[in-house]
Amino acid sequence: MQCYKHPDVETNLSCGKCGKPICTRCMIQTPVGIRCSECANLKTLPTYQVSTLYYLRAVGAGIGIAVVCGFAWWALNSILPFFFLRIFIAAGAGYVIGEIIGLSVNRKRGTGLAIISGACACLSFVIANVLLMQFFLGGLLSILLNIIVLAAAIFMAIVRMR
Numbered sequence: 460m461q462c463y464k465h466p467d468v469e470t471n472l473s474c475g476k477c478g479k480p481i482c483t484r485c486m487i488q489t490p491v492g493i494r495c496s497e498c499a500n501l502k503t504l505p506t507y508q509v510s511t512l513y514y515l516r517a518v519g520a521g522i523g524i525a526v527v528c529g530f531a532w533w534a535l536n537s538i539l540p541f542f543f544l545r546i547f548i549a550a551g552a553g554y555v556i557g558e559i560i561g562l563s564v565n566r567k568r569g570t571g572l573a574i575i576s577g578a579c580a581c582l583s584f585v586i587a588n589v590l591l592m593q594f595f596l597g598g599l600l601s602i603l604l605n606i607i608v609l610a611a612a613i614f615m616a617i618v619r620m621r
Contacts, residue, residue: 463495474498506568513564517572520563521556521579528552529586536587545608553580553612557619573620580616584609 462468462482470482475492487499535548557576564572588605 506566509564509567509569509571513567514571514575516563517560517575521560521575522582524556524559525579525582526586528555529583530590532583532587533590542604545604546611549584549608549612550615552583553615553617554619556580556583556612557616560616561619568620573617576616576620577613580612581609584612 460470460473460480462470462485463479464485465482468482468484470480472482472486472493473480474495476494476498479495481493481495485495486493487496487501489499529552532548532552536545539548556579560572560576560579561567
């Protein structure tokens, strides 16, 4: 027998439902036996099925919380100007942004939502640094430290959406 998708591959396997000959590359192990891709009827989990409406809700909620977190970030950085606290503040802002976006889309997950969450963390960072009047000003060390702080915010925001 020849595989129905790969005619150059010889096989002794067949789909347990429709009986089509399948090779080891085409077979899908299911709880009821080996199936071809059509009979296995693989679907993505509902958690990862994100509609356009959910993306719009994520963008709206993300921009709103990014502005709020940007002002909070600015206020905390004005009061506590220590670098190591800035990393924790950034991570906290990223966490809050990811959590609020997750709540707004009914706990859906996905790459698109992670990108939105990371972009909102960047927006929050920009708002905080524009208000602090130190948007990448200073020497090379200051720029490197700001990049580390931004990376912490983006990382936490993306992790919440994965």
